[in-house]
Amino acid sequence: MTAPEVCFEDLPAGRRIALGSVVVDRDEMLAFNRRFDPQPFHVDEQAARDSLFGGLCASGWFTASLWMRCYVDGLLSRAAALGSPGGDEIAWPAPVFPGDRLDAALEIVAARVSASRPNLGLVTLVGTLTRGDDGADPVTVYRGRFTGMFGLRAPGGTASA
Amino acid sequence: MTAPEVCFEDLPAGRRIALGSVVVDRDEMLAFNRRFDPQPFHVDEQAARDSLFGGLCASGWFTASLWMRCYVDGLLSRAAALGSPGGDEIAWPAPVFPGDRLDAALEIVAARVSASRPNLGLVTLVGTLTRGDDGADPVTVYRGRFTGMFGLRAPGGTASA
Numbered sequence: 001m002t003a004p005e006v007c008f009e010d011l012p013a014g015r016r017i018a019l020g021s022v023v024v025d026r027d028e029m030l031a032f033n034r035r036f037d038p039q040p041f042h043v044d045e046q047a048a049r050d051s052l053f054g055g056l057c058a059s060g061w062f063t064a065s066l067w068m069r070c071y072v073d074g075l076l077s078r079a080a081a082l083g084s085p086g087g088d089e090i091a092w093p094a095p096v097f098p099g100d101r102l103d104a105a106l107e108i109v110a111a112r113v114s115a116s117r118p119n120l121g122l123v124t125l126v127g128t129l130t131r132g133d134d135g136a137d138p139v140t141v142y143r144g145r146f147t148g149m150f151g152l153r154a155p156g157g158t159a160s161a
Numbered sequence: 162m163t164a165p166e167v168c169f170e171d172l173p174a175g176r177r178i179a180l181g182s183v184v185v186d187r188d189e190m191l192a193f194n195r196r197f198d199p200q201p202f203h204v205d206e207q208a209a210r211d212s213l214f215g216g217l218c219a220s221g222w223f224t225a226s227l228w229m230r231c232y233v234d235g236l237l238s239r240a241a242a243l244g245s246p247g248g249d250e251i252a253w254p255a256p257v258f259p260g261d262r263l264d265a266a267l268e269i270v271a272a273r274v275s276a277s278r279p280n281l282g283l284v285t286l287v288g289t290l291t292r293g294d295d296g297a298d299p300v301t302v303y304r305g306r307f308t309g310m311f312g313l314r315a316p317g318g319t320a321s322a
Binding site: 091 | 196200233304307
């Protein structure tokens with residue numbers, strides 16, 4: 001097994017990483033909504049038009065899952081990633097619609113070695129999905145603040161810029 | 162259109178609601194993991210056995226989505242539900258495995274009428290998924306604290322027990 005390219009030491013506070021972009025597929029969105037979040041504004045065209053959202057929109061869990069895939073492809077697949085215990089912010093500040101092109105990113109806001117497990121790094125990161133809106137100001141449609149657990153390249157090491 | 166059965170007034174702080182249970186389907190879990198969270202411990206049997214988790218386990222987003230479906234079936238489908246702007250806690254304190262039977266619940270921890278929109282109620286709720294573990298103490302595998310937006314039956318009303 002080869003050593004992962006990205007370890008805790010490579011993820012210092014302040015680092016910002018672009019995670020590519022994703023286009024929201026209408027059929028996949030609807031299938032997800034029907035299975036996991038069948039509220040009228042997520043599954044019924046007419047009810048959605050009559051709702052505050054103005055049209056069929058993504059379940060927030062579909063949106064979060066799209067970000068997660070970008071995070072895996074853009075970072076975790078090359079990293080000594082050990083999962084996540086959770087986070088302290090999840091926000092869907094604007095609805096997501098079929099065909100939306102969303103840019104994924106993350107920013108490291110804190111990084112420390114576990115006190116009890118010196119070979120484990122705890123990284124606090126903020127992940128976002130942003131819609132460009134064709135020349136208008138970008139709109140953040142998803143924001144999540146989580147702890148990621150990462151292995152250290154060298155036990156006792158510290159993250160550095 | 163008939164009036165929803167459950168409005169803001171029916172969701173006072175302190176109310177606890179059982180949302181039924183769900184069994185984790187291995188094939189569906191794997192399909193979700195492969196699409197949205199293809200980390201080795203979520204998609205590769207051998208890598209999962211060698212990981213901290215000890216076996217293939219659910220993406221946290223699959224677990225959260227399973228809870229969401231229980232929330233829709235157990236409450237939102239009968240409610241004047243208007244979506245959610247997000248929350249301030251999401252936690253996966255223990256891994257979820259295929260075949261797990263999980264009990265879903267929610268507890269209302271706060272409820273208030275929007276200051277700017279008197280026909281909108283803001284409900285803070287904690288949702289959980291708990292595994293019974295066959296006689297052992299129940300294990301919480303998911304916990305999320307969110308704001309839910311609900312319509313009022315009577316504008317200016319207040320939630321009451």
